[in-house]
Amino acid sequence: MTIKQLLKGIDRRVMTINPAARIVTAISSLARDDTSALIVTIDDHLVLGILSSSDVVKYLNEHGNLANHLLVSDLMTHDVISCETTEKVERLESLMIEHQVRHIPITDQGTLCAVVGTLDIVAFRMEAAEKEAGQLRDYVSGVA
Numbered sequence: 001m002t003i004k005q006l007l008k009g010i011d012r013r014v015m016t017i018n019p020a021a022r023i024v025t026a027i028s029s030l031a032r033d034d035t036s037a038l039i040v041t042i043d044d045h046l047v048l049g050i051l052s053s054s055d056v057v058k059y060l061n062e063h064g065n066l067a068n069h070l071l072v073s074d075l076m077t078h079d080v081i082s083c084e085t086t087e088k089v090e091r092l093e094s095l096m097i098e099h100q101v102r103h104i105p106i107t108d109q110g111t112l113c114a115v116v117g118t119l120d121i122v123a124f125r126m127e128a129a130e131k132e133a134g135q136l137r138d139y140v141s142g143v144a
Contacts, residue, residue, distance in 0.1 A: 003092055003106055003116070004085040006124050012114045014105075016041050019048055019073035026051055026072050037103040037115065040076045045111045049076035050103065082107055083116075093121055 017026050017038040026038055030053055040049035055075045060066065082105040083092050092104060096118060106114040137143075 001089050003083055003087050003089055006089050007114050010120045014039055014112060014115050016044055017072055018042060021072045023066055023070040023072060023075055039105055039115060040072055047080050047082055047105045047112055049078050050080050051076040092116060
């Protein structure tokens, strides 16, 4: 199953922020939009980085507080792992596990089109398991 198929069942809204934005603005966006990651981009197409709530917490743990002059580019993860819509869902899952990340930007021919989180994967897998269980019940009961 491809990522494109997975995207049919999820909210494809992508929360973005400019790398030059102040970190306090990013924190407000994270809280207001009830999300745990913002894609860092200038043009809403090219992924420059990702800022997660974990990035903010790690910074606070190391430095104790957030200075007013801090920018998103100061805290964001620069080396972002992404996937194309044509790749398999299994590839997406293995990247999340291998790199211990909870969000992966998805691109369509290099252009940002979605972000998939671990909860999206769980919901996708649960739906597939329920569908398979229903098919097995139908088969066993002779409905199929």
